[in-house]
Amino acid sequence: MTQGNRLGEAISPYLQQHRDNPVHWREWSAEAMAEARREDKPILLSVGYAACHWCHVMAHESFENAGVAAIMNRDFVNIKVDREERPDIDHLYMTALQAMGEQGGWPMTMFLTPEGEPFYGGTYYPPEAAQGRPGFAQLLEAVRNAWDTKREGLLRSAGEMRTHLRGFLSASGAPADLPEGALEEAAGRIGGMIDLELGGIKGAPKFPNAPYLELLARSGFPGGPEAHRAGFLVTLRGLCEGGIFDHVGGGLHRYATDARWLVPHFEKMLYDQAQLLRHLTIGWRATGEPLFRQRAFETVAFLRRELQMPGGGLAASLDADSAAAHGPASGAPMEEGAFYVWTEGEIDAALAGLPEIETFKRCYNVTPRGNWEGKTILERLGGSGEAAPEAFGEARIRLFQARAARPRPGRDEKILADWNGLAIRALAEVGAAFHHPDALLLAREVFHFVTTQMMREGRLHHAARDGRLSGPALSGDYGAMIAAGAALFAATLDPQFLHTAHALAEALERWHGDGEGGHFMTASDADDMLLRPRSDPDEAVPGSTALVVEGLALLAQVGGRQAIRTRAERAAALAQGRIGAGGMAYPGLLAGFDRLQRGSELALFGFRSNPGYGAVEAMVRGHVDLNRVDLVLNDPDRLPETLALSALRPERYPAVTLCRNQTCHPPVFEPEALRSLLEGGTAAS
Known part of the structure; x- marks a missing residue:
């Protein structure tokens, strides 16, 4: 039996977080599958990411527990995957989990045959049975018992799931035109879900839902339904004024746990910053509101200061958790949001002597009792009207300096080609709209990093860290970087960006083309996947197919090549043939169609x-x-x-x-x- 934890050489910081677990973790590979076949064991697949709070919880409760690890090592081949490093694996098995009738989420826990076929799964499991969920050790014993005593049925079920996944994720279809009024219908349904008082989808929790917001803006501007423009703008103001935005250091947290944008889940993701920047640019152009300009500039500064890595690329995320601000730098308990929240006493100490201290506290809702678990999350939802968004410059500098002494959240330092492409495009648009030279310079630096340090022999790779590259790029990486090159050309008229975007378009067809004009998410030489999936639906960012269609369509606009436009139209038509009438799940594709048509x-x-x-x-x-x-x-x-x-x-x-x-x-x-x-x-x- 092969022993030992093998995550020590992983590129992913998330996998590195598990390198000292007593679990005999493997990275995803054909070799790990072969080990499962050789030892006649099912595979336990655990998928998460570095900034995931509940991933940390399950790791501490179960994967650091020697007793639980002993069961895992005895009965399973254990594979740990970073969903950001391998979104294709995450997409495949999340689709399987949802097909099993389970609600998706992370950490994702899946049980597979040695061939990689899924037969059971879930998300977070507590260490002991609670709220109708089995304890994790109890679950492990049950799965292993079923593998030993009911294997024939499990294998039959796994084979049926494989067939379902191939039909759902990999199948081709006849090209189809976008149904008449599809974008307007989808935007109307989204508009009906928007909270026109607070912004965002009605209820809680509240996510930015950037692809939905984009579709609402496309429908509303310049002359569409006023309600759609209003829904877009009220949501954007909520994101800018609520606690979901970091009013000291800039940048958007991942989502709000409440209906008012007050209490964030404190992780910060690069893709959220990129999409927020584009929407702030739209909002400012439409209204001229200083709020949108100020938040755009603060977000650019955050990207430069907090996420840019040596060499130019942008890191993936900042963690939600950090050591308690009042504890020692080492050994203090990890708490969600500890880096970002304040007591009134801390505010008073940092701002002592400033004449505007009481006005600041009123505008940012600082009270003795706080607004979250006895602490204060700075926000401007109630008192923002009495001060301009750029006010309190000295106060915010002092708070920034005071906060800098606290233990910092962890940073996931892997550089992802698709997320960096989204950021480059956004920075180029900010630079052009606001005449912001540093935004353009940052866009150039990031583009240079991705297209030099993440390319080998003309082929893009998905992730990089510390001079090392992970596997080949996915189709979404190419789509996002094609759009990035096109946007940089539009902003600068520098022909190198157009040339590189066209080269990326050719590499996309070579490695991901399906021979019919569509694209698979994984490359043609991928040998470690159960099947080659497409990625049509959107999540927090547009799916890979949408990124490809949008990238090619934008490149055709700035470069004028009819052949590129024809490719975009063909890819869009084939995608429409696959998705049918389900446009609400595919706002990114609808946006790409919109660009091609209008x-x-x-x-x-x-x-x-x-x-x-x-x-x-x-x-x-x-x-x-x-x-x-x-x-x-x-x-x-x-x-x-x-x-x-x-x-x-x-x-x-x-x-x-x-x-x-x-x-x-x-x-x-x-x-x-x-x-x-x-x-x-x-x-x-």
Whole structure:
């Protein structure tokens, strides 16, 4: 029997957290499957991630327990997976878990045959039986007994599940057009779920639900239902003012446990920051509200300060838990949110001598009793109106300095290509909209890291840490990075970004194409999966198929190559053939369809010194159309020859033209003509 815990050399910080468990953990591999076959044992698969609170709880209760570990080591081959490092494995077995009638979540606990076929599963299990759930050791004994005495039935059930998964996750389908009004119908249903007083989906807990929010904005701007615009904006304000946003250090927590955005689950994920930045840009362009600009700048600063790694890439997350702020740096108990919450006494001490201390406490709801478990989560939901969002600069600096002395939350330092791609695109859009040079510089640095340090022989990899790479990229990595390159080109007109995006598009087809115009999540040479899944549904971020469609569609807009647009249309049509009428589960794909159907390209020609330039630029920025790509330039020769806009030579500046379906309107020069062009372009859609 092979002994020992083998996670010591893992790239994933989550797996490294389990390197000292008495459990004989293995990383996911063909070798681990072979060990299970050789020893005739079922596989216990445990999936989680570094910032997952309940993953830590189960680890402490069960995986650090010598008695539980002894059962696991005797009866199972134990495999630990970081869902962020291997989202394909997580997607496959989470789909199986839900098909078994269980509610998904993490940690995910699955039992597999030595061939990797799932036959039983769940999520968190307590150490002792509680609330109708078996204790973990009790469960282990029951599964092993069933394996020994009822194996034929388990294998039959596992085989049926494999067939179901192949049909659900890997099957092809005939291409189909998006049903008439599908986006409007889905947006209407989302709009009906929005809490128009507090924002977000009605009730608790409240997640940002970024793909839903994106679809609401697409429907509402520029001239859609006012209720959809209102739902988008009230949600965005809730995210900006609630305790879900870190008012001292910037950045968005993962979700709120209540209905008011007050009490967050304190982990911070890179993908949330990326999607928030894009939505803040939309909100500011639509309203000009200083709140959205301020939160965008604070989030950019957070990314630079807290998540950027040496070399340029962005780390995946910050943990929810840290050592208790009042305890010693070592040996203190780990508490959720300890780094972020305050007592009134701590606030008073940090802000002593500031004349605005009482106003600060009123605006941020600081009271002797606190607003959460006797402590205060800083928030502006009630008193934000009496001070501008950028107010209290000195107070927040003092609190930041006081907080810096506390034990910090752990950081998951692996760099993920898809999440970094989402962040690059968002930073490029922030840089262009706000004329924010550091956002653009950060976008360039991150893009350079991913496309140099995470590429080998022209092939992208999914994760990197400490100079090491994990396995090959997934299709979503390519989609997100294609969009990142396209967005950076739109923001800078630097041709290197366009060139790299096209190279990534070719690599996507080589490694992930299914031969019909669609894409599998895993690469063609993947040899450690039960099957090659697609990834059509969205989770907290758009699924891989949506990222591919959006990336290719955006690249076609900025590069003008019809072949790329044809690929995007084919991938979208095949996806529609697979998903049928279930658009609500696929808002990312609906957004990609929307871009393909209503996309347009606008060029603003001129110099800032030109009379009237500022008014023209402000009108362009204020007319929000999520399907329009804006290119700001003074030299038409900087555009690719394949782009229809490149043929235009305005006789004077400033000038604006709008192209749709490779047909361009003549340039306009005056604000009224520009307003008519923008509104006409919308109406024509």
